[in-house]
Amino acid sequence: MNPTRLFVLGALARHGPMYGHQLRRDARIDRTELWSEVRPGSLYSALHRLAAEGLIEPLRTEQAGQLPARTVYGITAEGERELRALRAEALREVRLQPDPVDLALAMSAELSEEALRGYLDDRIRALQAQASQFDHQRERAWPDQTVADDLVVEHARMRIEAELGWHRLVLDQLAKLTAAGSAADGQAAG
Amino acid sequence: MNPTRLFVLGALARHGPMYGHQLRRDARIDRTELWSEVRPGSLYSALHRLAAEGLIEPLRTEQAGQLPARTVYGITAEGERELRALRAEALREVRLQPDPVDLALAMSAELSEEALRGYLDDRIRALQAQASQFDHQRERAWPDQTVADDLVVEHARMRIEAELGWHRLVLDQLAKLTAAGSAADGQAAG
């Protein structure tokens, strides 16, 4: 499905021509980390590939002060078409992304009850921290905030709440979980 | 983090020596699709790499009837250590995986209200279908089902419920969402 391409095309369509680092920066600013983690490597490789496919095109190179030169890309007509197609694909796709913690849990039978409880407590604390961050952010808007942005934040908040609920359930069942194999395996390397 | 490696090491540690296709098959049987999508390409490349690193080792090659030969791998002592490390890593990591639908939604301002409502209705139907599947499955157990397996299914069920709640919220705000840009863009290529 490739979210990186969707992100690049969408950003160029909205804001107009941009260069690589600008995309990366805006991704941080606009809470983009919620829907897509844009790493530099992926970003630039997507830019090169999109340009090679003619979906975006280098418009000019700029130079601000003595900083490294940067290439400004704009979206092409074909890129707009691809953007609509990718967006439709993303909207149609309903997939619960697998969570590695489930995999880990299924393999933790021989972990001691205390060790597992420690992990779970840590996870709950981390989730609560994230939740309260969102609650603070929800109050004050950022520039150019749209209804869609609100909904994205709300989505994250609701998912955190669901995670918290599940974690509490796991804590509830902890005794049963480790009842079978209760060997000593308190701490792992890593 | 690499869930595929964790899956392979964990499965070999639990069930004992196995060959590639067996891992792939068991992944289907044990609801593994919930936590990890094991595609053949990823699976075999993980096997080769784990073997090269000495975390698993080819024990023998079998041949059942005239079917293709298959290589049986077993986990090594070092592999067991790596398994514990990977599991601890997965248990520590708390990350809300970004959902592409958020990205798509943030770029759907110029989509018509009806088009967006159509997508959302479809998504809700798909989610409800998945939910009722889980509800049926929850009643009858599968062989070797553990408490952890129950919890994994429950996890998926709770996440679906959260998704449903959010989707209804989006439908609620739909008028506001498309209020700004309401051009005609009813259907996209796809």
Added chain:
DNA sequence: AGTTGACTAGTCAAATTTGAGCAGTCGTGT
């Protein structure tokens, strides 16, 4: 006998991501 369809066990090229790094610049202190 021949065909169909599903399963077995795995390969491969191409796309993509990861994670680190590079060569420079800027701002801030000291």
Added chain:
DNA sequence: ACACGACTGCTCAAATTTGACTAGTCAACT
């Protein structure tokens, strides 16, 4: 002056994933 850390704009190798494909076997029909 100059050291320091953070930022800018981007590159690169290595790891990994994707998705289609190979080359055969088996059971069941027709």
